[in-house]
Amino acid sequence: MRYMATYDLMETVRNTNQWLGASAKALAAYPMFSMAPNPALHWMGAWGEVTERTFARMVVKPDWGIHSFTCEDGKDHVVQIETVVERDFGDLIHFSVQGRKRRRKQVLLVAPMSGHYATLLRSTVISLLPDCEVFITDWHNARDIPVSAGKFDVEDYTLYLADFMRELGPDTHVIAICQPAPLTLAATAYLAEQDPDAQPRTLTLIGGPIDPDATPTDVTDFGHRVSMGQLQETMIQRVGFKYKGVGRMVYPGLLQLSSFMSMNADRHSEAFLNQINRVMKGDASDHDAHNRFYDEYLAVMDMPAEFYLSTVERIFKNGEIAKNTFTVDGHKVDIGAITTVAVKTVEGAKDDISAPGQCVAALDLLTGLPDSKKASHLEPDAGHYGIFAGRSWRNNIRPLVLDFIETNSPKPAKKAANKNAAA
Template identity: 80%
Template sequence: MRYMATYDLMETVRNTNQWLGATAKTMASYPAFSLFPNPALEWAAAWGEVTERTFERMVVKPDWGIRTFTCEDGKDHLVNVETVVEKPFGDLIHFDVSGRKEQPRKILLVAPMSGHYATLLRSTVKSLIVNCEVYITDWHNARDIPVSAGKFDVEDYTLYLMEFMKEMGPDTHVIAICQPAPLTLAATAYLAEMNPDAQPRTLTLIGGPIDPSAAPTEVTDFGHSVTMGQLEETMIQRVGFKFKGVGRMVYPGLLQLASFMSMNGERHSQAFKDQIMRVSRGEASDHDAHNRFYDEYLAVMDMPAEFYLSTVERIFKNGEIAANEFVVDGHKVDMGAITNVAVKTVEGSKDDISAPGQCVAALDLCTSLPDDMKASHLEDGAGHYGIFAGKSWRNNIRPLVLDFIDANAGPKKPVVAKKAKLKSVGTDAA
C-alpha cells in the first residue's frame, strides 16, 4: 500500500462522498419540489446535509474557538493564540489573555500525535485558562510537511519536548495527555540528567502507556499480534501530489479514523441515523451536541510513518520506556535521573485505551525520586476521554492536578548537573 495511488484513492472516496452529499442536498431542496410534499425528499436533503458535512470536516483543521475570556474584573478579555516556538513538525503555542495579569501557574499541555489535532484538548485548555498560563504542543499534519523537512520519529518527538521545556523555563508544570506520556517522561529524565536547570517543577501523566504490558487492551493486543513488516505494508502510504508533503511516507489520518470508528461502529452508525432524522425534522443546529462532537472527532491528521512505526515497535512491542532502555540521539535515558520533579499519574478505571496500571508504572521507574514527590490517582468510573476532557476531569481530576501543582510550586532543591554536553535541538534534528 506504500503508493501514492492508494493514498489518492482514499482521498477520492472521501471527496466523492462529500460531492454526493452536496448533490443530494441541493437536488432535494429544489423549490419546485415543495409543490409536491414528500417525506422522502426531506430525508434525502437531510442525508445529503449530514453526509456532506461528515466527509468535508475530515480534511479541515478545527479552530480553537477560544476568543474571549471573562476575568475576575468582570470584563471580557481577548484570547490570542501566539506561536512561541515554530518548528517543521509542531509548534509551541500560548493562549495569551489580553490585559490580564500573568498567572503564577505556567502549564505546558503535551497533546497527543495520534491522528487528531491538538484542538481535541480544547475543553481542557478552557478549563485551565481560567487561572493558568496555558501553553500547548500544536502538532502539524504530516501531509503538509515537505519531504525536505526530514524525518520525525519518537526520538525527534522527545527532542522537541525538551526544547519546548527549555524555552518555557524551570517554573513550568507539564501535563502529558495519553500517547505522549512515556516520551514526556523520557524528555524530563533527559533534561534531569543533562540540563537540570531546565527541568519543569511538576510532571502530570494522564492515561499514558508507560508500561503497555501492565494491563493489556485491544490496542496493546493489536501491537503484539502484527509484525512490523505487516504494519509497514498495510498501514503506510505515500502522500499524493495534491498536498505539500507529496512523497512523504505517512500513516493516513483517514485510515486511523476508520480504526477509531470500527471500535464502536454500532454507536457511530446510530448517532448518524439519529442526526439525519433530526435534520429532516428541523431539530438540528450547526452547533448541536452531534456536530460539536463529530466536528472534532472526524478531523484527522496524517502521522509521519517513522513516528507511527517507532511508537509501535519501541513503546508497545519492545517496551523500552517500561524497561528503562530508551535511547535518544545515541544517549540512553535513565528515568532514575529524575530527582527534583514531582510526578503524578492519573488513570481512569474504565479506560479501554490505556488501562489502569499502564500509567502508574511511571512512579516505579523514578527510583531516585522521594516518595513525598510521587502521587497517583485512579478515577472511578472514568473512561479514556473523561480523564482529561469530560465530567471526571472538570469535577475531580482538574482540582486534584492543580492542588498537586500548587503543593510543589515552591523553590527547588539544588541539583548538581552531570558533566555532559546536551546537543542543541534545531530544525535539522527533525
C-alpha cells in the same frame, strides 16, 4: 500500500462521498419538489446535509475557537494565540489573555500525535485558563510537511519536548495527555541528565501507555499481533500530489479514523442516523451536541510514518520506556535520574485504550524520586476521553491536578512590611 495511488484512492472516496452528500442536499432543495411534499425527499436532503458535513470535516483543521475569556474582574478579555517556538513538525503556542495579570502557574499541555489535532484538548485548555498561563504543543499534519524537512520519529518528538521545556524554563508544570506520556517522561529524564536547570517543576501523566503490558487492551494486543513488516505494508502510504508533503511516507489520518470508528461502529451508526432524523425534523443546529463532537472527532491528521512505526516498535513491542532502556540521539535515558520533579499519574477506571495500571507504572521507574513527590489518582467510572475532558475532568481531576501543582510550587514571597507606616 506504500504508493501515492492508495493514498489518493482514500481521498477520492472521501471527496466522492462529500460530493454525493452535497448533491443530495441540493437536489432535495429544488423548489419544484415543494409542490408535492415527500418524506423521502426530506430524508434524502437531511442525509445529504449530514453526509456532506461529515466528509468535509475530515480534511479541515478545526479552529481553537477561544476568542475571549471572562476574568475575575467580570470583563471579557481577548485571547491571542501566540507562537512561542516554530518548528517543521510542531509549534509551541501560548494562549495569552490580554489585559490580565500573568498567572503564577505556567502549564505546558503536551497534546497527542495520534491522528487528531491538538484542538482535541480545547475544553482542557479552557478549563485551565482561569488559573494558569497555558501553553500547548500544536503538532502539524504530516501531509503538509515537505519531504525536505526530514524524518520525525519518537526520538525527534522527545527532543522537541525537551526544547519546549527549555524555552519555558524550570517554573513550568507539564501535563502530558495520553499517547505522549511515556515520551514526556523520557524528555524529563533526558533533561535531568543533560540540562538539570531546565527540568519542569511538576509532571502530570494522564492515561498514557508507560507500560502497555501492565494491563493489556485491544490496542496493545494489536501491537503484539502484527509484525513491523505487516504494518509497513498495510498502514503506510505516500502522500499524493494534492498536498505540500507529496512523496512523504505517512500513516494516513483517514486510515486511523476508520480504525477509531470500527471500534464502536454500532454507536457511531446510531449517532449519525439520529442526527439525520433531527435534521429532517428541523431539530438540529450548526453547533448542536452531535456537530460539536464529530466536527472534532472526524478531523484527522496524517502522522509521519517513522513516528508511527517507531512508536509501535519501541513503546509497545519492545517496551523501552517500561524497561528503562529508551535511547535518544545515542544517549541512554535513565528515568531514575529524575530526583526533583514531582510526578502524578491519572487513570480512568473504564479506560479501554490505556487501561489502569499502564500509566501508574511510571512511579516504579522513578527510583531516584522520593515518595513524597509521587502521587496517583484513579478516577472511577471515567473512560479514556473523560480523564482529560468532560465532567470527570472538570469536577474531580482538574482540581486535584491544580492542587498538586500548587503543593509543589514555590510560595510567593511576602511583601516586606513598611517600617515607616504609622503605628
